Amino acid sequence: MTPITETPHTFQYSYWGSEGLAQVAQEDPKQVTAELWMALESLRSERICLASRALFRNGETSRGVYLVEEGEVQLLLSSAGGRERLLETVGPGTILGLSEAMSGEAHKLTAQAARKTQVSFVRRPDLINFLRKNPAFCMQLVHLLSENLHSLYHRFVMESVSASRPRSKGRESTPGIGIRRVN
Numbered sequence: 001m002t003p004i005t006e007t008p009h010t011f012q013y014s015y016w017g018s019e020g021l022a023q024v025a026q027e028d029p030k031q032v033t034a035e036l037w038m039a040l041e042s043l044r045s046e047r048i049c050l051a052s053r054a055l056f057r058n059g060e061t062s063r064g065v066y067l068v069e070e071g072e073v074q075l076l077l078s079s080a081g082g083r084e085r086l087l088e089t090v091g092p093g094t095i096l097g098l099s100e101a102m103s104g105e106a107h108k109l110t111a112q113a114a115r116k117t118q119v120s121f122v123r124r125p126d127l128i129n130f131l132r133k134n135p136a137f138c139m140q141l142v143h144l145l146s147e148n149l150h151s152l153y154h155r156f157v158m159e160s161v162s163a164s165r166p167r168s169k170g171r172e173s174t175p176g177i178g179i180r181r182v183n
Contacts, residue, residue: 071117
């Protein structure tokens with residue numbers, strides 16, 4: 001494995017496997033470690049998704065997890081009225097659908113390719129069997145799920161604070177930090 005990029009907060013690796021070049025940033029909470037990425041290599045099937053093609057949709061039963069290798073995937077949140085809102089765009093090294101694959105529940109959002117994107121897919125039964133045989137990787141996945149939860153919590157707090165700030169007529173309010181008590 002050869003390091004390709006080093007910054008103060010991320011360290012990316014690249015390696016050539018049967019799936020091609022994969023990049024993994026180790027400190028992003030949604031991204032798998034290089035060790036886990038390589039361990040899952042024999043279970044992955046490569047897929048190319050064209051722009052706007054859904055990997056999975058809100059409400060669908062999870063069939064497994066997706067690992068973004070190249071390109072970008074948009075995560076869309078559906079409202080009660082059926083409208084979709086862009087939650088975020090993720091890139092290489094991101095694992096998608098992990099919570100639903102582990103719980104067996106339906107997807108809570110839609111994931112669609114923002115442009116031509118290469119992903120690898122690991123079927124849920126294969127992932128569960130892999131984790132039974134390799135319990136050390138369970139803690140890495142627990143860490144990923146925990147970091148995702150913390151990230152969502154902080155995002156919710158920031159959006160709540162932003163939404164509760166009064167707006168002045170004729171000018172934008174300046175960003176600030178506040179706490180809003182919810183009863």
